[in-house]
Amino acid sequence: MSDSPMKSHVFAVLDEPYCVWEHPEDNNNLEFLNGIDPAYFSFVAERMRSTEASAEEDRRAATALRSTYHHALETFFSLVGALVQAPTCVYGWLAQCSTPTLRTLVEQISENRFSSPNVVQGAPVTWETISAVVHGRMDVSEPERARVISGFADLWARSALLFLRRENIDEYNSLKHGFRVHAGGFQLSMDVAANEQVGAPTTKFDLGGSKYGSRYLLIERIGGTAKSNRSFIPRRHYVNWSAEQTSLLLVLLSASIRNVVTFLKLLNGGGDQTNSACPTDDEFQAPWGHTVGVVRMDLARKIPDWAVSATTRQNLDEHLATIGFKRATGK
Structure with missing residues (x-):
């Protein structure tokens, strides 16, 4: 590859190697990095937290805030993966x-078992x-640098979880694929009777909840x-989730x-670090x-396995044929 008049970038995505070629006079990586607008995410966080919105607008804004938060997580960890494995070819x-x-990459880094090719020496x-x-x-x-390093490292570890x-993951997939969600959280509480007698006095225990959250349907095998x-x-x-926490995390992301x-721009011949963000300890924490108590719950009608039939592709193809469905065939 060194004999070629083209410039090459060889890198791995986890353990899979790739090579991207480009003209030696081009710096496509810097062009790509200059097109990223990190302030977009803090912009959304600021605009979506209006105190003048109606209840319906508030739910919609919270959903947009949550979707942007998931988007920011994916964007950040993607850039980290590129930094670790291909800082000179982020776009590739x-x-x-x-x-x-x-x-998988995020999980391996979190568990201190990332061993794929990387540039961290x-x-x-x-x-x-x-x-x-x-x-x-x-x-x-030096003390300020150590504080910032530690603050972001803790933020990223928590964000990885x-x-x-x-x-x-399921919520984000439901949000981005056609907004297959109902906005709004839930409250959970239980009443505990003082004894086993009918009509015995009860004590109510509040397990937490939130007016912000998502409800969505998934399917599972039976x-x-x-x-x-x-x-x-x-x-x-x-x-359930806290809109306040989501907004604050979005700003930190x-x-x-x-x-x-x-930093990636600096490595690729552009910019400097004078504009790096340095949140305070209070902002990191x-x-x-902001907590909501119980975070998740799932419900389904209790259907025993004997009430349904396991099916195979052949079973279903045969059934579709009996009711008039046919596979398309090319000429």
Whole structure:
């Protein structure tokens, strides 16, 4: 490849190698990075938290806020993956990284077991070492640099847990694929009787809740767990979240994206780190002061396996044929 008149970028996405060629006079990577607008996410956070909105507008704004938050998580961790494995060809790495692959990368970094090809030298790839790389050239005092590195590392570790949480994945998929959600959270409480007698006095225990959240339908297999079984039933899922926490996290993610992009620009011959964001300790901790108690719940009618039939593709093709459905055939 060194004999070619073209410039090449060789990198891996996890353990899969790729090569992107470009003209030696081009800097497509810097052009791509200059097109990223990290402030978009903080802009949405600010605009979606209006105190003058009606109840219906408030629910819509909260849904837009939540969708943007999931988008920011995916954007940030994608940029981190590119920084770790392909800082000179970010656009190429992003094009080859699927969402499941990205979640695997985030999980491996969180568990300190990332061993794929990377550019982080001399230390394990952790959120702390990544933050040290991103913020290591900031023109601030050593104590301030250490504070910023630690603050972002903690934020990214916590954000990774949220990014990998099953209910958050399902919620994001429901939001971005046609908004298949109902806006609004739920409250959960229970009454505990003083004794077993009918009419005994009860004590109510509040388990928490929120007016903000999502409700969506998923399907799960019934009649057997084998992948060949194509029988499913619906299950309704409920997720609670704090709009205040989501908004505050979105602002911090916007700052995170800004700092990563600034560092990547520096590596690729453009910009400097004078505009890097340095949140205060209070700003780093503020999101975690907002809790909703119970976070998730799912409900479904109790249907025993014997009440339905496990089905295979052949079963269903035969059934579709009997009711007049036919497969299209090419000429």
